[in-house]
Amino acid sequence: MKTTILKIKPMKQTKSGFCGPVALKMVLDFYGLNYGENYLAEILKTTREKGTDERGFRTGLKKIKLKFVIKSGASSEDIKFYLKKKIPVIVDWFSEDEGHYSAIVAATKNHIFLADPEIGKVRKMDLKTFERVWFDFPGEKIRKPSDLILRWLMAVYPPKN
Numbered sequence: 001m002k003t004t005i006l007k008i009k010p011m012k013q014t015k016s017g018f019c020g021p022v023a024l025k026m027v028l029d030f031y032g033l034n035y036g037e038n039y040l041a042e043i044l045k046t047t048r049e050k051g052t053d054e055r056g057f058r059t060g061l062k063k064i065k066l067k068f069v070i071k072s073g074a075s076s077e078d079i080k081f082y083l084k085k086k087i088p089v090i091v092d093w094f095s096e097d098e099g100h101y102s103a104i105v106a107a108t109k110n111h112i113f114l115a116d117p118e119i120g121k122v123r124k125m126d127l128k129t130f131e132r133v134w135f136d137f138p139g140e141k142i143r144k145p146s147d148l149i150l151r152w153l154m155a156v157y158p159p160k161n
Contacts, residue, residue, distance in 0.1 A: 013037070017047060027090060030088055050138075067156075068155060068156045072152050076107060076131065082153075089153050089154065111125065135148060
């Protein structure tokens with residue numbers, strides 16, 4: 001099976017908590033749309049302390065008139081489905097000790113390739129490892145089961161001409 005590789009140029013976030021705006025910027029750049037990190041942080045309502053939440057993505061993408069799909073409880077097959085259609089996917093996963101957004105560049109049978117704003121490079125990760133850390137939660141700790149955000153992805157569709 002042929003692997004689709006999206007030509008998403010990795011970028012490094014300039015501020016703590018800004019992985020969401022930078023992951024989105026990489027996707028928008030892929031589509032030839034030029035938005036600055038600070039502008040995206042503003043429309044996504046990103047803060048250094050709390051980063052970006054799903055509501056911020058929904059509001060921000062509506063503001064710039066882009067269609068998107070958000071799914072919780074997704075699978076690696078969902079990621080591959082969008083990649084085959086050349087539709088970039090942003091995922092929310094747990095890096096080190098906090099939630100983190102990255103754009104997916106490619107997914108194979110055994111690996112996932114993330115354009116990671118934390119390091120400004122493509123991170124190759126074993127698919128089994130990724131599936132273990134593909135979660136997030138708000139705040140300092142999980143207070144109740146409903147706090148868990150499991151296997152969240154957002155597919156961003158190309159702009160209409």
